[in-house]
Amino acid sequence: MLPNKNIQKLVPYTPISHDVWNLKTYDDILKLDWNEAAINPSPQVFKRIYEFLNQGKLNWYPNTQNITLLKVLSLYTNQDSEDYIQIFPSSDAAHENIIDVFLEKDSKVCIIAPTYDNFRARANGVGVKTIYFNLEEDFNLNFDKLNDFLKHNKIDFLYICNPNNPTGICYDIEKMEQLIIGNSSTMFLVDEAYYEFSQKTVQNLVKFHKNLIITRTFSKAFALASFRIGYVISHVENIAYMNKLRNSKNISMLAQVAALGALEDIDYTKQFVKEVNTSREFFKKGVENLGLKTYGQSEANFILLKMKNMDEIFNYLKENKIFIRNYNHIIPEHCRITIGTMEQMKYLLDCLKEFYERKNICTF
Missing domain, CATH: 3.40.640.10 (Type I PLP-dependent aspartate aminotransferase-like (Major domain))
Structure with missing residues (x-):
């Protein structure tokens, strides 16, 4: 028996892979792909x-x-x-x-x-x-x-x-x-x-x-x-x-x-939100200084970025235990990055700088 006609012709919502759960250890993982909070709950x-x-x-x-x-x-x-x-x-x-x-x-x-x-x-x-x-x-x-x-x-x-x-x-x-x-x-x-x-x-x-x-x-x-x-x-x-x-x-x-x-x-959440909003602006300025394109003023715990060599950057970060959301299949040359703490975003920004320096890739 086949599923109903609606399911047969449905274009499904496709969540990104959750490869992080398949790792043997979760130590030093920077998970910035699903817009979860980057810290533990209260x-x-x-x-x-x-x-x-x-x-x-x-x-x-x-x-x-x-x-x-x-x-x-x-x-x-x-x-x-x-x-x-x-x-x-x-x-x-x-x-x-x-x-x-x-x-x-x-x-x-x-x-x-x-x-x-x-x-x-x-x-x-x-x-x-x-x-x-x-x-x-x-x-x-x-x-x-x-x-x-x-x-x-x-x-x-x-x-x-x-x-x-x-x-x-x-x-x-x-x-x-x-x-x-x-x-x-x-x-x-x-x-x-x-x-x-x-x-x-x-x-x-x-x-x-x-x-x-x-x-x-x-x-x-x-x-x-x-x-x-x-x-x-x-x-x-x-x-x-x-x-x-x-x-x-x-x-x-x-x-x-x-x-x-x-x-x-609620004060715990407010403090986390305050840090995210601060680190988001820091990270936004940092990637813009690298020549990457952002859009307007994000008021969420993520930003959308346009960058060349999207697949290569995605794989490079993954090798360094950093997971981001690759949007190439929906919006070409774009990715979405969840914003975490200031320390986490400084680390990610350093990794991006290192990638462009090693590959000698022009971001403009």
Whole structure:
């Protein structure tokens, strides 16, 4: 028996290889390819997990309605109550739920591109067609053209990542708000996976505007990528619709405990974010001095670079236990590099300088 026709013709989302897990040792690895945090989570996370493990309740199903965590998240996101929040086993899982709950097979779905591709793959995989609205050549977003595009094409649903992945560019929040308010018949899914680094959000709109869903994750600034936990911020009616299909048993108890621990030590995350934002600007200036092209002002924990000899550089860094994201197959001569601590970025910059000096390659 063959899979359904949607799967047969699907162009899958292709994650990069995770070769690092196949290494015999993880010593001295600089992993800058998946936009995870470059440090361990807060000590409060470890403390919470140890306490939970000592309770000996691993044989129980997870808490299916963790009111404590929801209330802490509602405070963190400045919502009136926990009714505007719901947790999911990753923001990817939230996107899957949103597609299943809000989209029909004939829905007109638009994606701002280039961007994170998993949403497109999931929508196409269940038979929902998608169209692209392309960014400008410098990867900025023309809001006037987008507004006309939404109205002319009668778009039902728009996916937009802000700050965008892989560019790191954060779109103008006032223009975003105007777009959402001015297109009430379009549902907006705003992926704010990198919110902590930009501190720019449209979360203030969800109480009065039902055409907005925001997704976030604990995988980036909170350093909990292995736990797979994210959450949604939206109007209470949208949350209620999502709860009809959401499997409440699918968020592991360890993930819930870790998320609560991270939120209890928000100063730890803020300090890490501050260091990332500082080291990002240091690294950006460093690669620009090498003659490499960057784009605008990244407000995420990564930057997009254009460089010649991309495959050769990728392999050279890999040989030195440095892993970056090669974008050659999507955006030729480009790579995306996660930003870590100042010490880590100085080391990477030194390696890049050494590569160009040894190969005597002109970067201009």
